[in-house]
Amino acid sequence: MSFAEGAAALAGEGPLWRRLRNMIMRKLGIATGLGILILSTGFLLASSTNFLSAADCGNVPAPGLDWSKCSKTNIMLQSSDLHGANLAGAHFDSTDLSDADLTSANLDKATLVRAWLKNAKADGANFKKIEAYRSDFSNASLNGASFANAELQRAEFDSAQLANADFQKAELGRADFNKAVLSDVNFSFANLSRATLSGAVIKGQISLSGAFMYLTRIEGLDLSNAAGLQQAQLNLACGDNSTKLPSWLKAPAVWPCPPDDPDDKD
Template sequence: MLAAAAALGLAGPAPAADCSASPASGIDWSGCNKPRILLSSSTLDGANLSESDLNATDLSGSNLNGARFEKARMIRTSVAGSTAQGADFARIEAYRSNFSGIRANGANFSGAELQRAEFAGANLTGANFEKAELSRVDFSGATLNDTRFALSNLSRARLTGAKLAGQLGFDQAFLYLTRIEGLDLSQAKGLTQEQVDLACGDAKTKLPAGLTAPGGWPCADDQ
């Protein structure tokens, strides 16, 4: 029967995830329960971890290039210092998680729940945060070249000291009390006067042509 099915080009059932297998390139851990495990410096490039439970797991310093994490639960998880170029973190739950120093060029964080997460010093060149929840996220010192924040919630997020080049995208993003002090946003895309008036800049903040600094920045008293 299997030979006949193969001859007809019929697909068989998808193989089940091997949740007991050791970390390896391309491993299938989709839907697996891996909370509170020490997996630092693991090799998981191309792995499938979608819909897995990785809450409070330590993945710091790991190779996560091209790995899939869609809908994974990663609350208080650490991937600090990992390499995750082209990885897919779409719609993950990652409140208070540590992504500091991650190298995630071209990674997808669309629709992710990342409130109070740490991205300080991360390289997020070309990363996509469209429709992500980024309230109080710390992006200080991160590289945000051509990073996209369209329709995201950046309320009270910290972008101070971020390294910018190319066009940062803010189309319809919510920038309530977002910290943009000292940033050169002159090449930012989609930035409106209404967004600027809600954000927290200073005399060193540079805005796109046609936009002006408010009479008094909302966070001026916090300096």
Template sequence: MPVGSIGFGNALRYLGCHGVTESECGMSVSMEVVMEVSAPVKRRSAFLAACMLTGCTILPLGPALAADCGSTAAPGLDWTDCTKRNIMIPGSELEGAKLFSTDFASTDLSNSNLKSANLEKATLVRASLAGAAAEKANFSKVEAYRSNFTGISAEGANFASAELQRSGFAKAKLTGANFEKAELGRADFDDAILTGVRFSLANLSRADLSHATFEGPIIFDHAFMYLTRIEGLDLSAAQGLEQGQIELACGDAKTKLPAGLNPPSGWPCPPDDRDN
């Protein structure tokens, strides 16, 4: 009595009936393996029928554990796709938390621990992460228009392809952070630490870097720098800067450029109206 494409004994072992013999099951079956494989659905049906006949216990795999949206903040929790908008949860312990696509719009997460948390595709519009610890956190593809990142510690964090227009990064610690392909129009980096930051292919139009601090190079290859404020910056070690980018940006007599690049005649730019 072949079962699917394998013998009955193999079917029992597959279903977790370890140690159950054919005689104990009260059945006499052929253990000869049938070499011609039947369809996967037929095999599964045969396994199920065999186990039902022998009284075996089937342990269903079941779906993966779902996010627990009703749980309180805790390290490593899973709030994937949960709605947590317009709430006050400052100082939350969310280290290593799974926050993929979580909606934190207008939520107060200030001074929270978000180290190594995964916030990919999370909604952070007008949210506050001021003073948060977010080293090596994943903010890739977040939507964070007008969000408050003031004083955040986000060394080594990933902001790739994030929507960060008009967000504030004043006094943020961003050493080694990745902003590749990020939208940073009118973002404010006043007194932020930008050592080793990658702005490759980022949109920095009207962003203010003029009072940022850094040691060593910042990477600007193919960044769009229309009216980007770089007054007073020493960019002599910057990587990826080209003359075309400098022509669009706003520097002044104190701006230092890499060798071979020259300040345009239009410097300095008029003051920027941050409200427009």
């Protein structure tokens, strides 16, 4: 290379400088392109994952679908087939699930505040730890269903089928079980304060071990085969002369209780 060419290269001119500059730009271009490609691929993968998660919540009701943690509040889902569906942590507040098929569905920790489940088929369903204040389960088939640790204050179970249902440690204050069929139901350590069991049909044995029965209405109920029932519980409850008790227990002198104040039911 001549002196002139070297001087031109140092000054940023001439073919040598241009070759060097082009070589550097090509390498930078390749590296930049790869970086952009990697970032774009990662973005697309993340976007598609989010899309798929959102798409699950948008799916129409179907057996076995996954609506876990989805929001389905204030909508009409009557007669929907959700057999075996994963509904854990989903929100169904004020939603109409009347006549729906929830057989073996998983509703663990779901919210169903003021929801309607009239005539629903929910045998073997998992309702553990649900929040279902003032919800309506009337005439529902709930055989083998679990409501353990559920919040069910003022819930309606009128005429429901509850063979082998589990209400361990459930909050059932003012819940209504009028005409419900209770066969081998577990109320162990449940809060049954002011709940209405009067009018329920007792078949087999029910467990009341450790249940809190403050002003629980048990008028006319056959508790002769109740497991775990103690005198202290009866002293808090509200029965009458037609309430049948195990032979080792006796009706408290304060029976019958006065009627509930209608104003307290709001």
